[in-house]
Amino acid sequence: MKNEDNIYEVFLNTLDEDLRGMCEKNVKAEKPFPYPYCGEENVERLAKALVGVLEKHSPDIPGLVPEQYRDDVHEARELLAAAALALLSLYFPQRDNCMRCMAILISLFRHGSNPRFKSSGVLMFEQVSTGMKYSSEKGGRIPSRFVRSIDYKRPSDHVHRDGSHGFTADEDDAVMFFERYRVIQQRVFDASSRFNFELCVKRPFEALSDNRQNFYYREEKMETDLATKVQRLRDRYTLNYAQAKGYDLLDKLMIESLLAYLRDGTVSTVARESYVAQAERLIDGAVKLPCATSPKEGEGIDRIS
Incomplete structure (x- = not known):
């Protein structure tokens, strides 16, 4: 159809x-x-x-x-x-x-x-x-x-x-x-x-x-677009995890918490939208190669304060 x-x-x-x-x-x-x-x-x-x-x-x-x-x-x-x-x-x-x-x-x-x-x-x-x-x-x-x-x-x-x-x-x-x-x-x-x-x-x-x-209406389209963004982030995180990318325990907890928050329909669209970029940086930026040994690895990655 x-x-x-x-x-x-x-x-x-x-x-x-x-x-x-x-x-x-x-x-x-x-x-x-x-x-x-x-x-x-x-x-x-x-x-x-x-x-x-x-x-x-x-x-x-x-x-x-x-x-x-x-x-x-x-x-x-x-x-x-x-x-x-x-x-x-x-x-x-x-x-x-x-x-x-x-x-x-x-x-x-x-x-x-x-x-x-x-x-x-x-x-x-x-x-x-x-x-x-x-x-x-x-x-x-x-x-x-x-x-x-x-x-x-x-x-x-x-x-x-x-x-x-x-x-x-x-x-x-x-x-x-x-x-x-x-x-x-x-x-x-x-x-x-x-x-x-x-x-x-x-x-x-x-x-x-x-x-x-x-x-x-414009704000309703924002909510639909946000749901699409969140699903793409979730798919990317799942793919990275399946490929044995190096998320440490804290990274995983933070990413899971952010994704859960972004999917929470009881929170306003504007409030959730403000955390999309942070979730994206964590999912992409927290990925570390398993063989990496640098003690400074992971510095500069966004954290929830």
């Missing part, structure tokens, strides 16, 4: 005949998803199939997703995909129910450093759950224009006993899938607010985008 056309073909081929037929009936969209809304169960099946294809096409970079969060990230991908499928088919035109629009929607999710932060992706779903949207022209919140396609109801017109507007998870599948996603997101945030959960969740979906540079 080298391009998004092939990804879509593989996705279709993984579907049962009924789901594939639903996608193909949407003739107004390119690389379409079902329209009108096909129901909770079918959306879940579509989401699981899509995430399975994307994770196989774009496997996680080693070190990007900490081991303790792997299951959470995978489940969150399926739930976010299901939420996006539901939102697109319930509240957007038929032509927008496609791979490109899903990529755009998921690209709107960003990591925040505090629990009150809401990315554009979150605010999109809150138009359904609150019936309101933010208007820069008005300088505040105004009623959302969303209209649900299956019954032509507006979230902004749906009023609860407490006076609030919008649909609950029991009343709308897009909200239901999204709130299930938010439960996982909040659990991970509470455990480690610095871990960029959103980046890890949305990474495979970049394959659906026409422009990967626009899919990521």
Whole structure:
């Protein structure tokens, strides 16, 4: 699979005949998803199939997703995909129910450093759950224009006993899938607010985008690049060690500690990036030939102070 056309073909081929037929009936969209809304169960099946294809096409970079969060990230991908499928088919035109629009929607999710932060992706779903949207022209919140396609109801017109507007998870599948996603997101945030959960969740979906540079924000691309650098350092260290290069015990302890720190997704990217050069100098500079006997050998090598 080298391009998004092939990804879509593989996705279709993984579907049962009924789901594939639903996608193909949407003739107004390119690389379409079902329209009108096909129901909770079918959306879940579509989401699981899509995430399975994307994770196989774009496997996680080693070190990007900490081991303790792997299951959470995978489940969150399926739930976010299901939420996006539901939102697109319930509240957007038929032509927008496609791979490109899903990529755009998921690209709107960003990591925040505090629990009150809401990315554009979150605010999109809150138009359904609150019936309101933010208007820069008005300088505040105004009623959302969303209209649900299956019954032509507006979230902004749906009023609860407490006076609030919008649909609950029991009343709308897009909200239901999204709130299930938010439960996982909040659990991970509470455990480690610095871990960029959103980046890890949305990474495979970049394959659906026409422009990967626009899919990521700059700081998120830094994190992806860092994971690649760390893996290369690890490979170089493993190769040197296998070739019986002369690392002494202190060198090995320092290198292993640095590599573990660089792979720690709970530490900010900027903080970890600052130690890449030091790890590189240790891995390359601490290598000594087994036959070397100079008493000054190893002087000048960087150490962690």
